[in-house]
Amino acid sequence: MSRTTLDLWVGFFVAVGLGALLFLALKVGNLASTSSGETYPIYAKFDNIGGLKVRGAVKSAGVVVGRVTEIRFDPEAYLGVVTIQVDARYKFPRDTFATINTSGLLGEQYIGFEVGGDTAMLKAGDTIKKTQSAVVLEKLISQFMFNKAAEDDGGKK
Amino acid sequence: MDNGLTRALRQLGAQFNSRIWRLGFAARFFLAIMLHSGTSLRRIHLTIREIYFTGVLSLIIILVSGLFVGMVLGLQGYDTLARYGSTEALGVLVALSLVRELGPVVAALLFASRAGSAITAEIGMMKATEQLSAMEMMAVDPIARVVAPRFWGGVISMPLLAALFSAMGVFGGYLVGVQLIGVDEGSFWAQMQASVDFREDILNGVIKSFVFGIIVSWVAVFEGYDAEPTAEGVSGATTRTVVTSSLAILAADFVLTAFMFTGT
Amino acid sequence: MACSVLLESCAVNLTGVPGVNMSQESLVEIRDLNFTYDSRPVLTGINMTIPRGKVVAVMGISGCGKTTTLRLIGGQLKPTSGEVRVGGQVVHELDADGLYALRRRMGMLFQFGALFTDMSVFDNIAFQMREHTDLPEAMIRDLVFMKLHAVGLRGAHSLMPTELSGGMARRVALARAIALDPMLIMYDEPFAGLDPISLSIVGELIRKLTDALGASSIVVTHDVQESLKIVDYVYFVSEGKIVAEGTAEEMKHSTVPYVHQFIWGEADGPVPFQYPARPYGEELMERAAQRG
Numbered sequence: 001m002s003r004t005t006l007d008l009w010v011g012f013f014v015a016v017g018l019g020a021l022l023f024l025a026l027k028v029g030n031l032a033s034t035s036s037g038e039t040y041p042i043y044a045k046f047d048n049i050g051g052l053k054v055r056g057a058v059k060s061a062g063v064v065v066g067r068v069t070e071i072r073f074d075p076e077a078y079l080g081v082v083t084i085q086v087d088a089r090y091k092f093p094r095d096t097f098a099t100i101n102t103s104g105l106l107g108e109q110y111i112g113f114e115v116g117g118d119t120a121m122l123k124a125g126d127t128i129k130k131t132q133s134a135v136v137l138e139k140l141i142s143q144f145m146f147n148k149a150a151e152d153d154g155g156k157k
Numbered sequence: 158m159d160n161g162l163t164r165a166l167r168q169l170g171a172q173f174n175s176r177i178w179r180l181g182f183a184a185r186f187f188l189a190i191m192l193h194s195g196t197s198l199r200r201i202h203l204t205i206r207e208i209y210f211t212g213v214l215s216l217i218i219i220l221v222s223g224l225f226v227g228m229v230l231g232l233q234g235y236d237t238l239a240r241y242g243s244t245e246a247l248g249v250l251v252a253l254s255l256v257r258e259l260g261p262v263v264a265a266l267l268f269a270s271r272a273g274s275a276i277t278a279e280i281g282m283m284k285a286t287e288q289l290s291a292m293e294m295m296a297v298d299p300i301a302r303v304v305a306p307r308f309w310g311g312v313i314s315m316p317l318l319a320a321l322f323s324a325m326g327v328f329g330g331y332l333v334g335v336q337l338i339g340v341d342e343g344s345f346w347a348q349m350q351a352s353v354d355f356r357e358d359i360l361n362g363v364i365k366s367f368v369f370g371i372i373v374s375w376v377a378v379f380e381g382y383d384a385e386p387t388a389e390g391v392s393g394a395t396t397r398t399v400v401t402s403s404l405a406i407l408a409a410d411f412v413l414t415a416f417m418f419t420g421t
Numbered sequence: 422m423a424c425s426v427l428l429e430s431c432a433v434n435l436t437g438v439p440g441v442n443m444s445q446e447s448l449v450e451i452r453d454l455n456f457t458y459d460s461r462p463v464l465t466g467i468n469m470t471i472p473r474g475k476v477v478a479v480m481g482i483s484g485c486g487k488t489t490t491l492r493l494i495g496g497q498l499k500p501t502s503g504e505v506r507v508g509g510q511v512v513h514e515l516d517a518d519g520l521y522a523l524r525r526r527m528g529m530l531f532q533f534g535a536l537f538t539d540m541s542v543f544d545n546i547a548f549q550m551r552e553h554t555d556l557p558e559a560m561i562r563d564l565v566f567m568k569l570h571a572v573g574l575r576g577a578h579s580l581m582p583t584e585l586s587g588g589m590a591r592r593v594a595l596a597r598a599i600a601l602d603p604m605l606i607m608y609d610e611p612f613a614g615l616d617p618i619s620l621s622i623v624g625e626l627i628r629k630l631t632d633a634l635g636a637s638s639i640v641v642t643h644d645v646q647e648s649l650k651i652v653d654y655v656y657f658v659s660e661g662k663i664v665a666e667g668t669a670e671e672m673k674h675s676t677v678p679y680v681h682q683f684i685w686g687e688a689d690g691p692v693p694f695q696y697p698a699r700p701y702g703e704e705l706m707e708r709a710a711q712r713g
Contacts, residue, residue: 013208028323029350279539294497295552296553
């Protein structure tokens with residue numbers, strides 16, 4: 001085989017291989033959606049983070065506005081501290097309400113921002129004051145059953 | 158009886174010794190390849206030639222296998238997910254299993270049996286027919302001229318082949334899941350994109366396939382270079398390449414997975 | 422001039438005082454060479470002198486250490502003791518660069534040619550020129566065709582080694598061995614497995630190329646008839662020792678039993694027909710006793 005046809009084939013191979021990588025990155029992965037632009041960190045403390053994971057989405061009005069980058073435990077307050085990188089394009093009021101939600105019944109957990117009315121905006125390094133912890137399914141069920149039992153007791157009386 | 162026992166023990170010891178000796182030799186050989194890699198980079202055409210033989214000629218088997226593995230994943234994944242009523246997660250399942258595990262591992266196993274064995278057989282035959290010796294006598298270092306380009310050709314080809322395998326597999330999963338079974342196309346892609354992270358999943362997969370490329374190429378060139386210079390020796394070395402590199406791939410996969418995908 | 426020196430060196434060597442003749446004209450000097458492989462002595466006390474411009478044969482039965490001698494000269498093996506000097510340099514004391522520099526001036530024809538099977542005839546011969554020189558491709562082309570013409574295979578330049586007959590492959594290998602006009606050409610069994618016509622072609626080529634290049638040749642062979650026609654001087658090796666040496670003519674009339682057996686191809690002699698074993702009669706008696 002001559003040198004040029006060989007080069008042609010290898011060039012084709014490398015191009016197709018890189019194309020496949022690009023396909024994986026853009027179409028399969030989230031490289032396109034995670035705008036590699038500027039972000040700023042915000043902290044939020046939760047009593048219970050539930051099943052929240054690093055890389056979890058942060059949504060406001062259903063739109064992804066940031067990602068969870070770190071989760072650690074505050075040993076003094078006994079709270080979970082979540083670091084959020086928020087897209088620099090978006091600003092949120094100081095009294096934004098952070099909740100941990102679940103997409104669907106068994107889906108992934110994400111942080112939702114419910115926007116308040118404060119005129120001052122959150123700055124890099126600020127901590128969100130108002131948070132609501134994850135809904136733990138077992139707690140919910142046991143609560144429901146206790147209530148039910150209490151109701152039954154009341155009915156007997 | 159006692160005599161037989163000592164003989165067996167001695168044999169075991171000798172075998173163990175020779176294994177360790179070979180491992181040391183292989184490590185030294187790896188170092189020699191690194192030191193003599195200048196030629197294969199300076200005269201890039203030597204390496205391009207080997208990319209043709211290892212990469213381009215493995216394309217068909219990789220593409221076809223990738224497609225079928227993806228289609229099987231689509232069928233099996235749908236069947237399992239349907240029990241939990243979350244069939245729209247099919248895209249996630251197909252993509253994550255391919256990008257993280259099946260792409261790099263299965264592509265590397267195929268690569269070992271397609272290209273690795275060919276490299277071993279070629280270098281082994283060159284040794285058996287004194288071509289390597291002749292090269293040495295012509296003042297050309299066979300490690301720089303023959304071994305290193307084949308090694309680098311394999312190392313470069315492997316990640317590209319693994320990416321092609323994964324991409325083809327995702328396409329296969331799409332064909333079966335969306336076109337055949339009728340999973341919603343929008344949620345298939347959207348859920349996939351939401352859950353597959355570029356750095357955590359795709360890049361780690363690429364790193365895996367790069368490591369596997371080094372393993373397969375190293376084993377292949379070493380077994381060829383170390384082969385007994387006879388027909389039986391070369392065929393034995395070819396078999397050893399496939400067995401050793403397959404086991405090494407799976408073991409390395411476990412170690413890499415443990416490092417990469419835990420703690421998040 | 423060269424001839425008289427040769428005779429001189431022969432005379433010296435024949436008188437059994439090796440090492441005295443360190444004349445400028447000898448290209449390869451081997452002194453008290455010993456080589457042991459896995460504690461088995463392969464060569465013991467070898468002394469040889471290869472003068473410039475001459476063809477020297479090293480003969481002996483298979484496995485007597487002839488090929489090992491070539492590998493020691495080429496520096497692929499290191500002697501256990503003693504030394505090999507090529508062009509005044511002690512081979513085993515050279516570092517890797519020095520050894521490679523020396524090898525560029527050596528050519529070697531391997532037993533079955535050892536042509537690179539993944540290259541065409543042309544590329545095989547151009548191999549060393551491309552590796553070691555920066556010659557433009559046009560000049561390499563001219564040189565390769567010159568070499569191929571010398572062995573009569575200019576027309577076969579585009580063939581692959583697998584398409585060549587045994588004799589043609591040997592001639593291509595010969596052209597490759599002389600690609601860089603070496604000062605020393607070594608032939609490892611150049612006649613093995615050739616038909617009579619190819620055999621005499623290769624024999625004549627060895628002689629002609631040596632003379633044309635002014636190089637020295639070492640032919641390791643067990644083909645007596647062909648090699649005695651072309652060589653100037655012969656060393657006979659048996660069990661790792663030199664048992665006889667002299668010019669081709671002297672060897673033909675040698676009375677050394679081993680040489681006589683070798684040259685005339687007798688089945689029995691100093692090299693026994695039987696592999697070492699106990700007397701057959703004894704063994705038969707024993708077996709009979711066991712059965713009985």
